[in-house]
Amino acid sequence: MDRALDNKALVERVIEICTRAGEAILDVYNSSAELQVDTKADDSPVTAADLAAHKVLAPALAQLIDGVPVLSEEQEMPSFGERSQWQRYWIVDPLDGTKEFIRRTGEFTVNVALVDKGEPVLGVVHVPVLDITYAGVKGAGAFKRSAGGEEEIRVRPLQPRLDAGAAVELVASRSHGAGAVDQLVERIESSLGSVACKNMGSSLKLCLVAEGAADLYPRLAPTCEWDTAAAQAVVEAAGGTVVDDQFQLLRYNTKDSLLNPFFYVIGDPSFDWRELLTK
Numbered sequence: 633m634d635r636a637l638d639n640k641a642l643v644e645r646v647i648e649i650c651t652r653a654g655e656a657i658l659d660v661y662n663s664s665a666e667l668q669v670d671t672k673a674d675d676s677p678v679t680a681a682d683l684a685a686h687k688v689l690a691p692a693l694a695q696l697i698d699g700v701p702v703l704s705e706e707q708e709m710p711s712f713g714e715r716s717q718w719q720r721y722w723i724v725d726p727l728d729g730t731k732e733f734i735r736r737t738g739e740f741t742v743n744v745a746l747v748d749k750g751e752p753v754l755g756v757v758h759v760p761v762l763d764i765t766y767a768g769v770k771g772a773g774a775f776k777r778s779a780g781g782e783e784e785i786r787v788r789p790l791q792p793r794l795d796a797g798a799a800v801e802l803v804a805s806r807s808h809g810a811g812a813v814d815q816l817v818e819r820i821e822s823s824l825g826s827v828a829c830k831n832m833g834s835s836l837k838l839c840l841v842a843e844g845a846a847d848l849y850p851r852l853a854p855t856c857e858w859d860t861a862a863a864q865a866v867v868e869a870a871g872g873t874v875v876d877d878q879f880q881l882l883r884y885n886t887k888d889s890l891l892n893p894f895f896y897v898i899g900d901p902s903f904d905w906r907e908l909l910t911k
């Protein structure tokens with residue numbers, strides 16, 4: 633692959649690869665055969681669709697930029713000793729929202745990020761059922777593409793909405809961390825006013841913040857680095873931020889464990905969330 637491939641060309645190649653992975657997922661989703669669900673060592677579900685998407689993504693990404701390796705949820709994990717030598721790598725969740733895939737809600741995504749020195753600098757999140765793709769590149773903005781066309785996306789300011797009496801709009805998981813989110817909702821309600829909370833599966837939640845359709849995604853339950861990197865790149869390119877409960881930016885490949893800390897996806901970084909979120 634051409635070393636001089638610019639970001640625009642690179643993001644198009646990644647979108648094309650994610651779209652093919654999405655087609656492999658839809659082949660399983662739309663098949664009349666009964667879906668077999670296996671359980672992985674960490675107790676999470678895996679299906680033929682996760683593996684089919686991985687088989688499209690891993691070899692294609694490995695060829696995109698010379699010397700840039702691939703870390704996918706559906707592969708044997710390299711040791712931290714090996715990973716810590718990587719300056720840049722592709723991090724991949726072939727099917728995020730496997731539980732939603734099994735429940736047939738459509739809320740599942742293909743996720744690919746390029747991480748450079750711990751920072752997700754390019755991200756693509758593809759939603760196969762809707763045929764929608766979100767993409768973001770550090771310093772170059774973010775966009776959403778669908779059959780209807782392409783639009784630049786941007787996070788939205790919060791204070792004018794509060795001044796107009798609008799509810800603070802949260803997105804949260806369907807399956808994880810509900811109790812802690814309920815407590816946070818109570819705190820926000822007593823300090824900022826009404827809150828509307830929408831539950832959804834997968835990295836789509838980060839994308840809703842990126843496109844200015846939600847103000848905050850609190851993730852007060854475990855995730856792995858492949859669940860967040862691509863959508864974090866989209867959020868950051870759209871002007872938002874993703875921080876842990878100490879208000880430090882979420883970073884990648886810094887430790888042996890691939891588990892993320894609990895985190896918050898914030899649409900308006902100029903709004904002072906710190907006191908409410910670090911209580």
Ligand SMILES: Nc1ncnc2c1ncn2[C@@H]1O[C@H](COP(=O)(O)O)[C@@H](OP(=O)(O)O)[C@H]1O
Binds near residue numbers: 725731859
């Ligand atoms: N105990 C746990 N440890 C690590 N990650 C977990 C986890 N429980 C759930 N997750 C992650 O949360 C993701 C689902 O999030 P959500 O509830 O927002 O849809 C899962 O993605 P996968 O579907 O790719 O396995 C999984 O990676």
Ligand SMILES: [Mg+2]
Binds near residue numbers: 725729
């Ligand atoms: Mg996942």
